[in-house]
Amino acid sequence: MNGITDLLAERFEEHRGHLRAVAYRMLGSLTEAEDAVQEAWLRLGRGDAEEIRNLGGWLTTVVGRVCLDMLRSRTARREEPMDDTFVPDPVVRPLGATDPEKEVLEADSVGLALLVVLQTLEPAERLAFVLHDMFAVPFDDIAAIVERSPAATRQLASRARRRVQGAGPSADPDLGRQRQVVDAWLAATRGGDFEALLALLHPDAALRADAGVLVRGVGGSKAVSGARTVAEQASMFSHLAAHARPVLVNGAVGLVTAPGGRPVSVTAFTVADGLITGLYILADPERLARLDLPAPAD
Secondary structure, three states, rough: HHHHHHHHHHHHHHOOHHHHHHHHHHHHHHHHHHHHHHHHHHHHHHHHHHHOHHHHHHHHHHHHHHHHHHHHHHHHHOOOOOOOOOOOOOOOOOOOOOOOHHHHHOHHHHHHHHHHHHHHHHHHHHHHHHHHHHOOHHHHHHHHHOOOOOHHHHHHHHHHHHHOOOOOOOOOOOHHHHHHHHHHHHHHHHHHHHHHHHHHHHEEEEEEOOOOOOHHHHHEEEEEEEEHHHHHHHHHHHHHHEEEEEEEEEEEEEEOOOOHHOOOOOEEEEEEEEEEEEEEEOOHHHHHOOOOOOOOOO
């Protein structure tokens, strides 16, 4: 029995990275993604693994079903405010570092901007889009999870796709160009150069800051748009800019701000055509404490 269990665990581990990637895109939460993967392992242990011909496909389907249930439960209990200030968990690593497991999570298809858009979708729409468009799961398989016909499931993915495509301009994938813009932003913030900040922002730039439910006042959660308003918000925190260092946030250049070595925020940028179109700031102390944040390099 132990031999069979060990072999099953080994086969499961081969799929863990893929399953975490699916769950993270579905839930936008690293902790909940781990919970979903663990639930898939438990269900595998309770079933007849020898009867499963395609383990990867079976596990992907199970994780998808678990995530769908979690999204529906989350919505029903209203535990997660579906407002304009929510920022999903970021995946953060040092610039230039190589971490294959995290690279699976932070591929260019899972930037924070996309996760924010996915957060606005209905649970079934999100499942159909994530499984089909991101992981090429056939609609017939997804239909069994959402309990709809393949044609109806295809429509779910199509609606979600239109929402994603209409969310804004595509981000520049070049890390070098991203770094130039983020470095310029950091220099302007540190120098208190308001005009330089304005020059780096797209006229319709938007800022979304999630400070959690316990933080009030100036440093609280907010969502603003328009270059001047965003620049004004950034200027209010110029005193912290000296403690900000570039990192990779979901595969793109971002910032971790950590005065005295204590992280107070993670900022992701969306850069298009040399301008910042979006800033996503996680400043929730509880959620920051749960993240695996690297020590920012000097």
